[in-house]
Amino acid sequence: MSWKGHHVLSVHDFTREGIQSxxxxxxxxxxxxxxxxxxxxxxxxCCKHKVLGLVFYEPSTRTNxxxxxxxxRLGGTYINVSENSSIKKGxxxxxTMRCIECYSDIMVLRHPEKGSVQAVSSFLHKPLLNAGDGAGEHPTQALLDxxxxxxxQGGKIEGLTITMLGDLKYGRTTHSLAMLLAMYGVRINYVTPAGLGIPDSxxxxxxxxxxxxxxxxxxxxSEVxxxxxxxxxxxxxxxRFESLDEYEKVQGSFIVNHETLANAKDTCTIMHPLPRVGEISESVDSYPSAAYFRQMENGMYVRMAIIAKVLGAL
Known part of the structure; x- marks a missing residue:
């Protein structure tokens, strides 16, 4: 695959060779x-004088x-557009995206509607990176994961058992990661509250x-x-829930703590795309295998690579 000049919209855009590069x-x-x-x-x-346009219709800390x-860090700069813009004027x-394209060399979009990023990409001539489209995909998160x-895991992926825990119905990070892992010989376990299982699609x-x-x-x-x-x-x-009552029925269904991890391997890597809202106890942060803050840092390096590769700078 070629990264240069291309949109990054879905994990379906990737090949193993492209990921390795x-x-x-x-x-x-x-x-x-x-x-x-x-x-x-x-x-x-390598990206000196280049401008990144960030357009976020949903709150974001880590991705933004x-x-x-x-x-x-690549020597470029960025402009940041939020809902406090002409979006409020309708x-x-x-x-909005065609406006930002005029000022940018590459753009990033997060939007609450599934398929929205893919749809708007057809109107653009400069590269667009999908930073999450509702309950759809989050391909750059999957890459950093x-x-x-x-x-x-020491460079290893083949043969691993990956267990995904929590809201897998609406969790776009897990959708993209599962489809990315499909390129490799792994076992995937899905552990969810009733009604929040991974979509059949x-x-x-x-x-x-x-x-x-x-x-x-x-x-x-405990089964896996x-x-x-x-x-x-x-x-x-x-x-993502239609009512607060539906949310409160499942919130707190799973909490990862010392008891939960009693039978886990010492080498079991613990990850989370963050933010967390109680599903991992802070006492787990001291585990050597708790990788979620290293995971967050890796996001910067992987996104540096994506920007540079798409702009043809690396």
């Missing part, structure tokens, strides 16, 4: 930022800040790619924690 670029970005011996410092100036910081998404898994895509060893669904983490190599936890997404 991206991760090699992320390693270069990480080494340069950390000022490691032999690091290629030219990486930190990591994209902005990534561009700054401007359409199409017109896969990068983190490989970093934490996602499971069908995973199955169709033919690489995943197995997909299984459970209601209790002992075999799990990577535990990927997600919050129950209050903003």
């Amino acid at each position: 991206l991760f090699e670029a992320a390693d270069k970005c990480k080494a340069a930022v950390k000022d490691e011996d032999g690091a290629d410092k030219s990486v930190l100036d 800040c990591s994209f902005a910081t990534a561009m700054l 401007e359409t998404l199409q017109d 896969l990068y983190t898994i490989m970093q934490e 996602v499971k069908e895509v995973v199955e169709s790619l033919g690489k995943v060893i197995s997909q299984n669904e459970y209601l209790d983490l 924690i002992a075999e799990t190599d990577v535990l990927y936890v997600t919050r129950v997404q209050k903003e």
